[in-house]
Amino acid sequence: MTRQALDLTINGESHQLAVEPHWSLLHVLRRELGMTGTKENCLEAECGVCTVLLDGKAVNACILLAEQCRGRSIVTIEGLGDPEHLHPLQSAFIEHGAVQCGYCIPAMILTAKSFLDERRGHVPSEAEVREALSGTLCRCTGYQKIVEAVIAAARQLNSWPEEARRAS
Amino acid sequence: MSSYERRVAGKRLPRIDGIGKVTGKHVYAADFALPGMLFGKILRSSEAHARIRRLDVARALALPGVRTVLGAGDIPQIRFGTAIKDRTMFAQGEVRFRGEAIAAVAATSLEVAEAAVRAIEVEYEPLPAVFDPEEALLPGAPLVHAGWSDYQALPVFDREGNISGRSAIGDGDLEAGFAQSYRIYEHRFTTQHVHPGYTEPRAAVASWDGNGDVIVWSNTQLPFDMKNMLAEVLDLPASKVRVIVPGIGGGFGGKLRVGVEHYAAWLARKSRRPVKLITTSEEELTDAYPRQPTIVTLKTGVTRDGRLLARQGRVILDCGAFANSGPATAAIALQVLAGPYRTPHLAFEGIAVYTNKGATGSFRAPAGPMANFAVESQIDLIADDLGIDPLEFRLRNVYREGDKGPAGETLASVSIEECLRRAADSIGWSERKPLGKKGHSRGKGIACSWWLTTGGSSGVYVRINPDGTVTLVSGAVELGSGAITGAAQILAEELGVELAQINATDVDTHVSPYDYGAQGSRTAFSVGNACIAAARDLKRQIGALLAGQWNVPADSIRLEAGSVVSGEKRMSLADVAALSQRSGGGLISHGTAIQPMPVFDPNRVRHHPLPAWTSHSFHAHAVELSVDQVTGEVSIDRYVVAQDVGYAINPTYIEGQIEGGVAQGIGQTLSEEIVYDGGRVLNANLTDYKMPTMMDMPRVECILIEKPSVNGPYGAKGVGEPPCIQPPAAIANAVAAATGVRVQSLPITAEKIALRLAGKAGKDG
Numbered sequence: 001m002t003r004q005a006l007d008l009t010i011n012g013e014s015h016q017l018a019v020e021p022h023w024s025l026l027h028v029l030r031r032e033l034g035m036t037g038t039k040e041n042c043l044e045a046e047c048g049v050c051t052v053l054l055d056g057k058a059v060n061a062c063i064l065l066a067e068q069c070r071g072r073s074i075v076t077i078e079g080l081g082d083p084e085h086l087h088p089l090q091s092a093f094i095e096h097g098a099v100q101c102g103y104c105i106p107a108m109i110l111t112a113k114s115f116l117d118e119r120r121g122h123v124p125s126e127a128e129v130r131e132a133l134s135g136t137l138c139r140c141t142g143y144q145k146i147v148e149a150v151i152a153a154a155r156q157l158n159s160w161p162e163e164a165r166r167a168s
Numbered sequence: 169m170s171s172y173e174r175r176v177a178g179k180r181l182p183r184i185d186g187i188g189k190v191t192g193k194h195v196y197a198a199d200f201a202l203p204g205m206l207f208g209k210i211l212r213s214s215e216a217h218a219r220i221r222r223l224d225v226a227r228a229l230a231l232p233g234v235r236t237v238l239g240a241g242d243i244p245q246i247r248f249g250t251a252i253k254d255r256t257m258f259a260q261g262e263v264r265f266r267g268e269a270i271a272a273v274a275a276t277s278l279e280v281a282e283a284a285v286r287a288i289e290v291e292y293e294p295l296p297a298v299f300d301p302e303e304a305l306l307p308g309a310p311l312v313h314a315g316w317s318d319y320q321a322l323p324v325f326d327r328e329g330n331i332s333g334r335s336a337i338g339d340g341d342l343e344a345g346f347a348q349s350y351r352i353y354e355h356r357f358t359t360q361h362v363h364p365g366y367t368e369p370r371a372a373v374a375s376w377d378g379n380g381d382v383i384v385w386s387n388t389q390l391p392f393d394m395k396n397m398l399a400e401v402l403d404l405p406a407s408k409v410r411v412i413v414p415g416i417g418g419g420f421g422g423k424l425r426v427g428v429e430h431y432a433a434w435l436a437r438k439s440r441r442p443v444k445l446i447t448t449s450e451e452e453l454t455d456a457y458p459r460q461p462t463i464v465t466l467k468t469g470v471t472r473d474g475r476l477l478a479r480q481g482r483v484i485l486d487c488g489a490f491a492n493s494g495p496a497t498a499a500i501a502l503q504v505l506a507g508p509y510r511t512p513h514l515a516f517e518g519i520a521v522y523t524n525k526g527a528t529g530s531f532r533a534p535a536g537p538m539a540n541f542a543v544e545s546q547i548d549l550i551a552d553d554l555g556i557d558p559l560e561f562r563l564r565n566v567y568r569e570g571d572k573g574p575a576g577e578t579l580a581s582v583s584i585e586e587c588l589r590r591a592a593d594s595i596g597w598s599e600r601k602p603l604g605k606k607g608h609s610r611g612k613g614i615a616c617s618w619w620l621t622t623g624g625s626s627g628v629y630v631r632i633n634p635d636g637t638v639t640l641v642s643g644a645v646e647l648g649s650g651a652i653t654g655a656a657q658i659l660a661e662e663l664g665v666e667l668a669q670i671n672a673t674d675v676d677t678h679v680s681p682y683d684y685g686a687q688g689s690r691t692a693f694s695v696g697n698a699c700i701a702a703a704r705d706l707k708r709q710i711g712a713l714l715a716g717q718w719n720v721p722a723d724s725i726r727l728e729a730g731s732v733v734s735g736e737k738r739m740s741l742a743d744v745a746a747l748s749q750r751s752g753g754g755l756i757s758h759g760t761a762i763q764p765m766p767v768f769d770p771n772r773v774r775h776h777p778l779p780a781w782t783s784h785s786f787h788a789h790a791v792e793l794s795v796d797q798v799t800g801e802v803s804i805d806r807y808v809v810a811q812d813v814g815y816a817i818n819p820t821y822i823e824g825q826i827e828g829g830v831a832q833g834i835g836q837t838l839s840e841e842i843v844y845d846g847g848r849v850l851n852a853n854l855t856d857y858k859m860p861t862m863m864d865m866p867r868v869e870c871i872l873i874e875k876p877s878v879n880g881p882y883g884a885k886g887v888g889e890p891p892c893i894q895p896p897a898a899i900a901n902a903v904a905a906a907t908g909v910r911v912q913s914l915p916i917t918a919e920k921i922a923l924r925l926a927g928k929a930g931k932d933g
Contacts, residue, residue, distance in 0.1 A: 100824055
């Protein structure tokens with residue numbers, strides 16, 4: 001065992017961990033912390049279901065070493081909204097029927113959040129959404145309703161005052 | 169029933185399990201964990217057909233952290249299987265495909281389990297193998313199962329050597345039909361292995377409790393089938409096996425049968441610890457239940473004015489090393505070949521064949537895309553040769569109300585003409601080959617089909633709670649389709665409550681009532697009918713409870729807007745539930761449903777497990793696409809689906825089924841294939857197995873047609889499987905219209921088209 005001490009900031013909370021140097025962030029989230037909202041599948045960054053936000057950018061947690069996240073801010077789906085206070089993306093996904101089995105949905109929502117946060121004030125076109133979210137596979141929906149949900153959420157977020165948006 | 173406005177059914181309401189899924193709180197089987205659990209891993213064969221000369225697990229057992237290593241010698245030799253009991257948990261002396269399980273390990277971490285699997289030593293003695301299903305049919309071909317005749321099998325199947333099942337459907341006088349034909353056409357089509365592509369791997373956690381019962385948390389589509397199958401493999405009474413499905417990340421027919429559950433259960437039994445197994449992408453693409461490849465040959469005789477007179481066809485279906493659903497799939501292919509067309513003289517044969525490749529299964533609309541690709545491609549070839557518009561050709565031949573189906577059953581609620589016309593109108597069929605942009609050819613294609621709503625019984629327990637909510641306990645799993653939300657909408661409608669008041673539970677075979685399972689486009693249909701039955705019974709219970717108290721006739725009592733009402737009398741449903749709980753155990757019902765089997769002519773079918781379809785649906789797809797004249801790349805400009813759903817219980821999720829099914833169909837048509845070189849899969853990863861991404865998918869335009877069925881809830885028909893049936897044929901027809909290139913083998917890759925455009929490949933690309 002060659003475990004190293006590692007402090008990770010996940011959803012604004014600090015976690016003191018002892019990790020093997022080769023452990024991925026995905027392994028730490030799911031196996032060590034029991035945060036299973038971040039999903040696992042291919043483990044080689046093809047399917048995208050393990051997407052989390054690292055300093056606000058969407059990344060695949062399966063190919064990111066936990067050690068690489070030292071001193072950085074990680075946001076997972078558990079950090080986005082809770083059942084009583086859903087994030088507009090979460091509400092839009094439900095309202096637009098964009099959720100079926102749901103296994104890819106945390107990744108879709110987080111990728112969409114990173115994409116929309118980068119271009120505040122802009123309502124993306126369908127083609128822009130498709131390009132931005134194409135790194136995550138969904139086998140249930142055919143993607144159409146996900147695209148519609150992201151555009152609807154962009155409209156909603158743009159109508160928010162900047163402070164509310166920054167807090168989201 | 170049709171005269172009043174429904175409040176809940178038919179509405180675009182949000183699904184009842186949505187919030188857990190968007191917040192990451194919904195627990196899937198892949199997420200499930202128990203304290204102290206071990207991780208399992210399977211050692212798989214590196215040979216396609218070989219005798220195992222030596223298996224030595226000593227080095228694996230010696231590794232720190234390894235708790236158990238199991239091989240064929242450590243467990244009873246029990247054969248299992250759906251149609252034929254031809255499979256064992258571990259290869260017994262002989263491996264039959266590259267990837268077959270030989271041993272399994274349970275260890276304190278996945279890394280140790282993987283190291284242990286690598287430390288197991290195996291020596292093989294190669295045996296002659298057969299990979300091509302047509303070669304497997306030749307005399308003297310190596311037998312995949314030398315002992316096939318000793319296996320137990322469902323009696324309906326006709327088996328011999330490498331043939332795991334052979335079925336036929338026929339009518340009329342084929343020879344006379346061909347003799348009368350104006351022209352006769354013969355074509356051959358081939359289709360490939362495709363994976364269901366669920367994003368959640370197959371996963372199971374098994375744990376043995378103090379009663380000697382095994383509890384298995386699994387993402388199976390069929391918990392009751394799984395329970396029985398595990399009881400068989402574990403040599404236990406079924407009552408000792410408890411299957412719980414926490415959540416399931418897609419199935420599409422790929423999670424019907426046992427995958428990792430039996431390994432988890434046996435490893436847990438031997439190690440006396442909970443054990444989890446989860447598949448890797450490599451395991452999914454080498455040992456799962458993909459769609460079978462097929463070779464379909466068709467011979468079709470027509471009249472001068474384009475009427476189908478005689479049709480003969482053969483489907484050779486490569487089921488791989490184990491039969492699983494192959495024989496039934498080869499049989500169901502025959503109905504897909506027959507319909508939705510009238511043909512006075514026909515003879516179709518389906519043959520499922522063993523080869524030394526991975527097993528296969530019942531991916532969404534088993535047999536549908538393969539057989540439909542052949543029929544609907546050939547219809548276009550014939551229509552074009554006769555100079556008849558392909559839409560017009562179809563309209564001259566499709567089923568009409570009251571026609572006889574392939575097994576002589578009477579067809580009701582036939583809507584194929586409307587589906588075709590609506591799809592064609594929407595795509596602008598009058599202009600079949602519009603002008604493409606520079607360097608591109610443009611064309612339109614159409615294809616139609618029919619499909620069944622699978623039978624089997626459903627049971628639900630429904631309880632009205634003293635807080636006014638309603639608990640729905642179904643034995644059917646919510647796969648993601650929204651079927652349980654649909655059933656809950658029906659229940660809410662019947663009980664006069666809101667959808668948000670209904671809570672549905674996970675399936676637990678120790679608790680939930682039996683259901684035939686989430687398969688075959690049946691869940692919303694069948695569970696919905698069971699909900700109607702339960703609601704009816706609850707109304708009866710409420711009537712019996714209140715009639716005396718209120719001194720009114722029981723049949724005057726109605727449920728509306730969360731209340732029980734009779735004339736001036738009114739009590740909230742919550743209070744009635746509380747009253748019943750105080751006085752008589754509460755308002756609980758067990759509602760059940762089953763579809764009646766249609767009457768058919770047994771002389772028309774041979775060795776067929778599903779001779780006549782129940783509550784069939786009709787559908788037509790139309791596509792407009794562009795083909796790059798140099799690269800052969802296809803881009804889909806528009807895709808239209810007109811589907812008869814009988815009654816749209818929730819249009820949003822029906823569109824979701826159509827959009828998702830078309831995506832899978834487009835994947836099968838253009839990019840997906842598990843590529844075998846002999847017995848080895850060349851692309852067992854998601855980099856090289858190419859499923860459509862968001863950028864590959866067009867917007868799918870859905871036209872929902874509602875011609876009610878006799879047996880469905882409010883007239884509904886099965887919805888889930890059909891949308892993946894027609895994309896191969898519709899796209900093949902559009903590519904041919906655009907370029908003149910007719911590709912008769914799936915997938916229709918850019919490479920095949922480009923080579924043909926450049927005049928560099930044979931007839932079939």
